[in-house]
Amino acid sequence: MNFANGALTEAVYYILLSLLEARHGYGIMQNAEELSHGRVKLAAGTLYGAINTLLEKGWITALPGAKNSRKKEYIITDAGRQTLLRELARLEELVNNGKALLKEESL
Amino acid sequence: MRTVLHKWFWVWDYDKEEKWLNQKAAEGLALVATGICRYEFEDCERGEYLYRLELLENHPDSPESRKYLEFLEEAGIERVGSYMRWVYLRKKAADGPFDLFSDYESRIQHLNRILWLLVPITLLNLGMFLIGLNQSLGWVPFLNLAVGLLCLYGVIRFLIRKNKYKKEREISEN
Structure with missing residues (x-):
């Protein structure tokens, strides 16, 4: 994953959005698919790699496990929230530019 | 009933191997164990399972790989066999398409x-x-x-x- 230019991958964006609430891995997959009306299907291997990278970055954190559950739950951190806000501003710019220029063209 | 088949695949044909295993599952034979060039199948509903192969970073029994395989289990993906660092994974076809990587x-x-x-x-x-x-x-x-x-x-x-x-x-x- 390349964060250097500030643009998040679609997978990372949806993982961070999903983790505004505590969720385990499979919950993230389901939520991303639901939010995107079935378009975004995060594959398990890709998701696992992304979760580990985000943990390293400190954008998400693992919750202390419930006693009778092996499933690990994750939640977004403040740093992750900041990242999401920056990404949202970037996406707005993309959308606004696209809308403005395409409208001009169709006039 | 158990069926044992012997077949050889080159590493670079691992997607052919996947295809072959999926074809077997479509015919009602689900892979349940592997050995060297050895494939053990059990009867299943036609097309009940989808199969994928992955080369793990570490040996399948290492703590790192175990964590990963447990994560896959959560998503309904089960390991049926391994060969060195390669693992044979399957998922119920009813749960939708099976890919390990999405980018x-x-x-x-x-x-x-x-x-x-x-x-x-x-x-x-x-x-x-x-x-x-x-x-x-x-x-x-x-x-x-x-x-x-x-x-x-x-x-x-x-x-x-x-x-x-x-x-x-x-x-x-x-």
Whole structure:
């Protein structure tokens, strides 16, 4: 994953959005698919790699496990929230530019 | 009923191996265990399972791989067998399509893992061929040459595929 230019991958964006609430891995997959009306299907291997990278970055954190559950739950951190806000501003710019220029063209 | 089949696949044909296993599952034979060139099947509903192969970073029984395999289990993906660092995974077809990777980046990373396995074997055999040739060891070096060239063929196949993914990645992430 390349964060250097500030643009998040679609997978990372949806993982961070999903983790505004505590969720385990499979919950993230389901939520991303639901939010995107079935378009975004995060594959398990890709998701696992992304979760580990985000943990390293400190954008998400693992919750202390419930006693009778092996499933690990994750939640977004403040740093992750900041990242999401920056990404949202970037996406707005993309959308606004696209809308403005395409409208001009169709006039 | 158990059915045992023996078949050989080259590493660079691992997607053919996947295809073959999925075809067997479509015919009602579900892979349940693996050995060297050995595949054990049990009867299943036609098309009940989908199969995938993955080369893990670590041995399947290492703590790192166990964590990963447990994560896969959560998503309904089960390990049915392994061969060295390769694992045979399956998922119920009723749960939808089965892919391990959903973007080019992670597909490329998987190919890199395979290349790191194959490139040293290639170089080792080609190197031993050159050394053996200098020491006039008869036909032995030519065995190394044959293995080396075969692996080189595999390396080239994987490099071509990696290059294709890299080009795709330039315009789209998945």
